[in-house]
Structure formats: structure tokens, C-alpha cells
Amino acid sequence: MHSDDTFQQRVWHSVAAIPSGKVATYGDIAHLSGSPRAARQVGGVLSRLPENSQLPWHRVVNRQGTLSLTGDRRLLQRDRLQAEGIEINDGGEFVLEHYRWQL
DNA sequence: TGAATGACAAATT
């Protein structure tokens, strides 16, 4: 029901709040979701998002300013970020502090 | 119920 308050749902809400053109790290989302040390779980939640999800999962990146995904998903994330104005090279690297969402 | 898993991150080499 609407009173569900699982880590997974808190992650969904946190990610949904990231503004277009900005990015947040897995750690940032973990922190916002009430479990500061669960950065890894954030990735776990996003990896299991339904195909039809409208969540801007592409705005979640790692602390190095690079993309953690591989293969086709990685290319999709890179394209979506570029589409939002983020300067990211073909290797999926960019200047994190230049686009990081200030919590 | 418990072991395995992993879209991380900080510490250590």
C-alpha cells in the first residue's frame, strides 16, 4: 500500500529528484535514502528497475566521474547524459564536480 | 534460514 517504506522505494524517490543536467553518485543516493553505507545496494536497486520505468537512472554515476555500467546500457546512459548537456567523452568520463547535484 | 550477489567506495599496496 502507500505506506510502504522500503529502501528500494526510498531510492526510487531520491533518484526521481535529481534535476535534469545534474548527476548524483551512488553514495549520494544511499545517503538520501537513509542508509549512508548502502551505495552498492543503490546499484542493485537500479539494476532491477522494470523496463518501463520512467526513473532517470542515467543520472546516477560513481564517485570517479565515470559510468559503472557496461555494454549497451553504458552507451545508453552516455547518450542520455549528453542529451542533457553533460560533456562526457566516448570512454564515459566527465568532470563530476562540474555536474554533481548539490544535496 | 542462510549463503551468495553486486550499476559502490574508501583504504591499502
Added chain:
DNA sequence: TAATTTGCCATTC
């Protein structure tokens, strides 16, 4: 500076 190891913890199997 870069590579490897260690700690982390919600889910999944």
C-alpha cells in the same frame, strides 16, 4: 598514480 583489497548491506536464490 594506479591497481588490488577490504568493508559494506539490502536483495536474491
